[in-house]
Amino acid sequence: MSRSHIQSLLDMGGIRINGNQCTAKNTKTALGDVVEVSVPDPVQLKIEAEDIPLDIVYEDDDMLVINKPRGMVVHPAVGNTDGTLVNAIMYHCGDRLSSINGVVRPGIVHRIDKDTSGLLMAAKTDKAHISLSNQLYKHTITRIYTALVQDNIKEDSGTIDLPLGRDPKNRLKKAVNGIGAKNAVTHFKVIERYGEYTLVQCRLETGRTHQIRVHMAYIKHPLVGDPLYGSKKQPFDIKGQMLHAGTIGFIHPTTGKYMEFHRDPPEEFQEILDTLRKEAGLI
Incomplete structure (x- = not known):
């Protein structure tokens, strides 16, 4: 507790x-x-399907790949039972969602943070769910993120191999070598430098909660817009971290063929990058 x-x-x-x-x-x-x-019985959440537009990148009888917008929560929780990705896919798919994660998270194979945009997978069948979950467990899913971080990263690339667990001082945060730490590996590559900021590509080898945010903050390059791990005062009018899950690749649960999908960062992300590029004389 x-x-x-x-x-x-x-x-x-x-x-x-x-x-x-x-x-x-x-x-x-x-x-x-x-x-x-005396612990009261848990409150049973009543999850309703909602007609919320979805940016569906791929869909078949087994699964979906969805481009989640920034600001959308993936699944309901106490105090936040509507407007989530689960509410939206329940409306779109009806009862054609895997049941492995129960009634609160039907079809959800993995998550990305509320203020992180980008691609994630959802399963329509239990068979597909098990296949995709096993690939995540074995670290064979391709997951590449685009992130804007503070300050200039001198190295062109690098690997951060530091275990992550719960922060002993703040239960909302994760920390390097925190409570119950598990191995976590992030590979990064510099895309562009803007003086006070660096645009990087991060490839996840593992997928711990807040992994990129914690790892980049630990090496003194927190994500721009991240009030939890970075500065409370942010330079741009944007809510939440500038992080986009742009590429996802996996073996299809039924065909056995490798599939990979890509989406560029959202418009507000791109606008900030364009501003920084102009100021740095890159365009």
């Missing part, structure tokens, strides 16, 4: 010490005290 979850149980009167309701989080306990925690 997170500390905030425990605090909410305390506020609801769900914690008792020696039979008496505990009301303060700084209550001291002593040897022999009996602490009882």
Whole structure:
């Protein structure tokens, strides 16, 4: 349980010490005290299909490849049950979605952050879901991102091989060598330099939560627009990190053939790049 979850149980009167309701989080306990925690049943989310336009890059009877817009959450959660990619694909596909991830995440094989745009896969059948998940597990999926980072990266390319886990000080963040750290590998290549900024291509060997954001911040080149791992004060009028999942490639679950798809970054991303290119004398 997170500390905030425990605090909410305390506020609801769900914690008792020696039979008496505990009301303060700084209550001291002593040897022999009996602490009882009453955890309510989880709230069952009611997920509704919604007629939300989708940019479908590829679709067949087994799966879809979708170009997710910036600002869209992938799947519902408490407090955010509508307007997600899941709501949209439920409307588009009806009951033709894999059931492996349950009613909250039907068809969802992998995720990208809310403010990251780009390509992701969704499965219509359990067979396709298992095949794509296994490819992710074996790190054979091609996933290439475009990112704008702070400052000038001197190296033309490099590899960041640093395990990631939960940040011990902030449960919303991930950290190098954090709690429960797992191996994480990001390969980067410089595309263009703009003096105070660098455009890079990042290829994921593993796919940990926030991997590119944490890795680039760790080497002192946080993503532009990323308030969680970078500066709170951002230079451009944009909400969230400038990160786009532009290329995805995989073995098709049924045909066994390799397929690869690409989409350029969204318009607002491109406009900022054009401005930087002009200022740097590149166009």
